[in-house]
Amino acid sequence: MVEEGAEGEVVAHLSKAAQSELLELCEEQFAEIEKLLNEIILCEADSCENPQEQSVNRLIATDAELKQWSSTEPSLLASNSEILLQAGKDEMLKLCSELEMVVSCCEAKRDKLRETKELEQKWLEEKKQVLLAASDHIERLRLEREKLSEHNIILDTKAKIQKIKVYQEKLLETLGDVLETHIPLPKKESSASKRKKSITHEITEDLISLSEILEVLMNKVINTPHDPYVTLDHTFWPPYVEMLLRYGIAVRHQENNLKIRLETFF
Template sequence: MSGAANDCGARETENEKRTARGEQREADSERQTARSGQRGAAPQCCKFLSVVGRSTENLSESGSDKADPADNMEELLSECETLWNQMQEGVYSDVTQHTSRDASFCVIQLPLLMTRVKALSSEINQWQERSPEISSINPDILSVLGKEEFQKVKEDLEMLLFIVQAKNKQLEEDLKREHQWEKEQKEIVNSLTGIKEETKKQVEKTSTRSLQGAAFNELQNKMQTLKEHKEKLSTALAEFIEEHFPLPENRKARNKKSSKEPDVELISLQEILENLISKLLTTPHEPYVTINDSFWPPYIEMLLRYGIARRHPEDANRMRLEAFHM
């Protein structure tokens, strides 16, 4: 009894292992199909092939389990037929969906789809003719295979790490160059800012000097114009006085104080006016001129009568020019 129980337990263990291997093959087939991006009947084809492989493995191990080969074969054929029908339906439904979108598009895509169907059919035939590879269940072999796979993954990861480190190093160098470039640009900006401020100050000084120079030149021009106008007025006044207010024929006046002293020479009206104007401009706080014997009395009376000059309020021998400019 104990031997029969052990045989049953061993058979159950083997069945579980076969089921696990079949599921693993189905998962691998589905992952391979997702990577390749195939659509339509590709998943059904992979599933069909996995079922064929699992059934072949069951047949190969049926001798040890003492199962009925006819039952296994019938089950295998029925499952394969079902999957084959599903695969064909998927292929033709894919073709139908593509052809029902647009007539013009279908005319172009139909040859491609038919070529795809032929390629899938030939691939199915190849997978049917191919005998599935049965992996060994020896723990030592599995350990060696696992170590090789881990070694390959390790090498890939080491290569990836090397590439990432090289890229990081390159990025660090680029970052240092960018920082250096930024520092240089800041220095250039600061230098340009200083030059701008200095230039602005120089422009302001130059503009101020130019304005001052322009104002000074304008004042000089005005002064020159006034001098020329003054000369013209003086010349016109001299001509007018010489024409209308000539000196008497005897230009010498007798001295009133003493008859022994020599006679004093009279001065013209122009000279009297020039003395009055010069006194008013040079000493405006004391603009009075003393009247002496050289002033011809008719000229003095005329200046006083017509309001051109006036006497001192306390001294009758002094007079001044009226302040016409005030």
Template structure:
């Protein structure tokens, strides 16, 4: 450690020219801070090593001169930066209010940094190897402590991230299982729908075919029935039974065939099943009516003998 030094104003002046009164003042302030630092270092040195002041006077003078030169160079650099900043402010036009506010903020930041540098006192490092070794050990211990703290913080964050990863992985597995089940159900549902559609299509085609067959069978039955009725039960007037042989006058009412009577009865039973009775008029030939009633094809109304209906064979 350095012993107590004399006042820094007694040290030789720096080789750089004095830029002005403000520079001299700042240099004096820096010299005072250097002096205070060297005084503290000298007091520690006296306590530890017990050296005399006369042994370290040349080193103190050289150290103070180096500190003053360094402070002067730093202040000179700061003045140059400030000058460049002022020149930039005057030369570059402000394009907008936002740029002006940004430059003002930068100027304030530089001013604050300058004040901090002014308040900061220079640190004098001794040339003694033991002192440097002790300082190095102390710095290394600080770095070690900081690294250990950082390591513990990183490890705790890593453990937390591992736990979060496990939870997320578990949630992902659960969601994947649910998705697989839903996909399986959806595929089954689609298969069932396709099978139902195919079954419905087949059923519909079969029904259409059956309807066509029934219609064809109905046409065949109607044709067969019409041929049978025309052959065995002809029109009363054509058969000669509907009028007398010696009569020369036409009947007052035109008689209808048995086929037409059955058609009237069938239509009435289908269109109005709640009231299927048909009124017997003069166009109905009595022998055909008697034939239908006796054969059980038609029934008379229980209260009105002039009305009859078709027997409900489908019931």
């Protein structure tokens, strides 16, 4: 209905002579179209039943028609300038309408891109603020780390070492008390026999306690881990040594029976 209305408008703007000439051109075109339609119908009725051969024939006919149209020189729609002018105006109006639609689409796309750009800029600003906050935090941590001087680090390390030493001494004292209570050194016993007295005196003289033996073994392992063996002498009471060896607390040297070391507990 819109197209018919536009054609009616075009005809209404033309003079009577131009209108009659345009109607004659339209009748000639309609007659030519009817003729072509009749020829197409007749050709389809006489077409072969083989679809492949029919397709080849249509391809050949289309190729021939294309060559014919390529060699044909274009001609004017009509010789009347009034008709040509009106047709040009109609085409221009149609083109302007299409261009307006293109402009409208471009503007919508531009608005969408502008909205996307604003969102991206907002996101970028937020990321910049996060980066700035992280940079400030890193700088503050760096300044705090620089404030911790080497002297403070050494003092802290010394304090920790001192705590460990105090704890070690406390453990050693506790161990010594337990060993002294449950495994004391042999004491002198009064006897009328002089021989017994001399033997007892011989046994108990210059002997060290079990806790002292353990302390000697531990200090040897800590101070000289490459040579942890301790040489036995008269101060080591043999029953204590035998007890340490029997319960797996100490180990005897493989080549020298007078040397023992603390067992590696791991």
